[in-house]
Amino acid sequence: MAFPRGPSWAFPDEKISVRGMEFSVETIEGFGRGSSASIRSKTIRIRIPRRLRREKAAEIRSKFLGWAMRKLEKIDPAQLEPEQRTISFSNGQEILLMGTKLRVSLLVSGGRAYGRIGGGELRLNIPATLPEEMRPKTLHELARKAISLSFHDEVYSLAQEINNNHFHVEFSGISFKDQKTRWGSCSRKTKRISINFRLLFAPPSVLRYVIAHELAHVRHPNHSQRFWEFLSKAVPDHKIQRAWLRKNGHSLGSVATNQVSAGQAMLPNNQAGPDAGSCV
Ligand SMILES: [Zn+2]
Known part of the structure; x- marks a missing residue:
């Protein structure tokens, strides 16, 4: 044998x-x-x-x-999801926003610049006359505006739901900001919270954590023991969510363009990534 x-x-x-x-x-x-x-x-x-x-x-x-x-x-499923969450503006590219899949449809035409979400698509149009070096920045802006507009109500409802179920703080609204240094902020004066637009690319549990974090700051404008205890009512696993952000946050929502023109362009990736939310 x-x-x-x-x-x-x-x-x-x-x-x-x-x-x-x-x-x-x-x-x-x-x-x-x-x-x-x-x-x-x-x-x-x-x-x-x-x-x-x-x-x-x-x-x-x-x-x-x-x-x-x-x-x-x-x-937590967030730990298992793909870590690369860059938007790549190639036709047909799929991006994941708040757990919803969207296909990127890119058009370089004679028309004006616009970005729009509908029918499972993120449609971006840039004029053919736009100088090539301005395209990545323009696309990023168009995408950001279209995404912010389209997802505002859903994010606001999520914030209301978290607040009604756990916190009961006074809270008047939510807005998106495109910030390099912060995931979120809150204003105790206006009772509004701001969320970094790039979080829409994060796993839903991570977005939920940052919203809850900022809402909790309306009551506790610091990172004291009492703040974390209060936050734990809505997000008991906040340590896991924070760890995900620290590890993967820098790649969220940055824009890579590779089929817009013959050449390749990349917006600078913010390697360090924003810090966890803070209250003003
Ligand atoms: Zn904070």
């Missing part, structure tokens, strides 16, 4: 679904005695010693799968 080259067991890669998200499961051979498993982005990798018998290998594999499923049930 020939000495087997691979392990005596082999498990084909498979896909499993947890909370509507798909994960690949890979089972690989290990040369040591121990077995292990890891979850990295959307792959569960199980390592099993090659010399084990198939029965034993299958038993270990199913134990690790159980472990991974339990772990994934608890993890």
Whole structure:
């Protein structure tokens, strides 16, 4: 009998679904005695010693799968979503805003500049006469205005819902700002809160966290223990949301243009990203 080259067991890669998200499961051979498993982005990798018998290998594999499923049930979905959330203005590009998918439809025509959202599309039109070096900035502005207008009511309702269910503070409205240094702010005088427009590209749980953070500042204009306790009423897992922002915030909503012209253009990416919201 020939000495087997691979392990005596082999498990084909498979896909499993947890909370509507798909994960690949890979089972690989290990040369040591121990077995292990890891979850990295959307792959569960199980390592099993090659010399084990198939029965034993299958038993270990199913134990690790159980472990991974339990772990994934608890993890915030925000941690598992793709980290690159740059808008790329190529025709047909899909962007995700507040969990809604939109297709970018880009037109360079003789008409005037406009941006509009409707029918599942973000339509952007720039005049052919616009100098090339101005296109990225113009597109960013058109997109920002169209997105802010289209999502304002939904974000306002979300803020009202958070406030009515948890805080009951005096609150008069919400606006979007395109800021480099802040995720949000609030005015105790006017009782309005402002949210960085780029948060619309974040996972909904992260947007919800920043809205709640600013609303909580209407009551507690500081980051005291009492502020965090108050905020926890609406967002018990605020630490997870903050960690996501710190890690991924810098890529949110920045604009990459690659098919607008023959050349390639990129708006400078703010590597550091804004700080967590603060109150004025
Ligand atoms: Zn704050």
